[in-house]
Amino acid sequence: MARNERGQFMPGxxxxxxxxPRKVEPDMFEDTDRDIFFEIDNEDIxxxxxxxxxxxxxxxxxxRQMAIKAASGDIRAIIEWNKRRDRYIKKYAQDxxxxxxxxxxxxxxxxxxxxxxxxxxxxxLKVILESLHPRIQYLFDGTRLLH
Numbered sequence: 001m002a003r004n005e006r007g008q009f010m011p012g013x014x015x016x017x018x019x020x021p022r023k024v025e026p027d028m029f030e031d032t033d034r035d036i037f038f039e040i041d042n043e044d045i046x047x048x049x050x051x052x053x054x055x056x057x058x059x060x061x062x063x064r065q066m067a068i069k070a071a072s073g074d075i076r077a078i079i080e081w082n083k084r085r086d087r088y089i090k091k092y093a094q095d096x097x098x099x100x101x102x103x104x105x106x107x108x109x110x111x112x113x114x115x116x117x118x119x120x121x122x123x124x125l126k127v128i129l130e131s132l133h134p135r136i137q138y139l140f141d142g143t144r145l146l147h
Contacts, residue, residue: 096132103128 002010009015046053047061056064069077106125110117 099128099132103132 002013004010041059042057044055045058045061047056047064048054066077066081070081103125106121106128110122110125
């Protein structure tokens with residue numbers, strides 16, 4: 001490391017040529033830790049609801065408490081609740097879109113190759129259709145392929 005007569009580093013050189021060491025994240029996602037987390041997360045605990053104790057999972061109790069805080073005006077709880085809601089809505093939309101795409105492809109098979117379609121296949125399509133939101137069911141109601 002080159003320095004001048006005043007002890008300063010020369011231009012273009014660094015006093016720490018290797019740089020700052022990277023932060024090492026602790027490995028907290030080992031299988032046993034994850035299993036313990038989910039075991040605790042699904043434990044039932046007594047929670048006071050309307051003046052009486054009700055058993056619910058820890059996860060549900062945490063969500064309930066967050067909703068109550070958000071409803072009472074806690075800004076952090078509102079932000080977190082909205083993030084979670086948006087994430088769940090996005091996931092629901094993606095899942096529903098995938099289901100509709102599969103349903104459309106399956107209905108195409110029913111229409112183009114009716115001789116290859118079994119009653120079990122039609123029943124499976126009917127179950128998928130019934131699992132969708134009523135507005136989406138209405139879109140497929142005109143097909144009459146499943147009725």
